[in-house]
Amino acid sequence: MATTTAAQRRSAARAGYDAYLAECPARHLLERIGDKWVSLIVNALADGPQRYSDLRRRLAGVSEKMLTQTLRSLERDGLLTRTVTASVPARVDYALTPLGAGLLPLLRAIKDWAEENMPEVLAHREAHDGRAAHPAVPAPHPAVPAVPPAAAG
Numbered sequence: 001m002a003t004t005t006a007a008q009r010r011s012a013a014r015a016g017y018d019a020y021l022a023e024c025p026a027r028h029l030l031e032r033i034g035d036k037w038v039s040l041i042v043n044a045l046a047d048g049p050q051r052y053s054d055l056r057r058r059l060a061g062v063s064e065k066m067l068t069q070t071l072r073s074l075e076r077d078g079l080l081t082r083t084v085t086a087s088v089p090a091r092v093d094y095a096l097t098p099l100g101a102g103l104l105p106l107l108r109a110i111k112d113w114a115e116e117n118m119p120e121v122l123a124h125r126e127a128h129d130g131r132a133a134h135p136a137v138p139a140p141h142p143a144v145p146a147v148p149p150a151a152a153g
Contacts, residue, residue, distance in 0.1 A: 032077065037062055037070045039107045042096065045080065046104055049095035079103060 019026040032038060037059070044050065044058050056067055071094060074080045079100035085091040096104065 029077070032073060033103060033107070035070065037066060038074065039111060041067075041070060041074065041094075042079070042100060042104055042107045043111050045094060045096045045100070046108065049083070049093040052092050052094065055094065074100065 017026040018024050019030055021027065040059050040062075041055065044055055050058075052067070052071070055071075056062065056064065059067065062070075071080070071082070075082050077099075078097055081095050081097055083093045083095070085093070
């Protein structure tokens with residue numbers, strides 16, 4: 001029986017999680033953390049524990065069902081904790097775990113990027129949709145400056 005070094009065992013373990021493979025658990029995790037509600041919930045919990053009702057108010061447009069499902073999946077994956085305090089009515093707080101807090105800088109960066117670049121993205125969408133509405137008009141290549149028809153003679 002061949003012995004393996006710790007480095008070889010770590011390398012083999014990493015190879016076992018290839019997100020490009022359809023059934024890889026890492027792909028399923030990427031699918032989960034790529035969800036818009038996950039990103040918004042993790043970012044909302046950056047300031048500390050919050051009650052369900054606070055999260056619901058903060059996340060405009062989320063249904064109770066979607067918020068509940070997303071919170072349960074994040075708890076199952078170990079990204080947040082759910083703490084119930086006995087009171088009338090019962091108080092339920094959600095907080096990031098250390099694992100969830102490790103994800104926070106990445107999701108915060110994506111959220112910030114989206115907010116900062118939205119004007120440019122909207123301009124590209126508008127230009128694209130205008131071209132799609134008029135398919136006979138070719139889109140100029142970004143590296144080739146557009147030449148006005150009068151100067152093209």
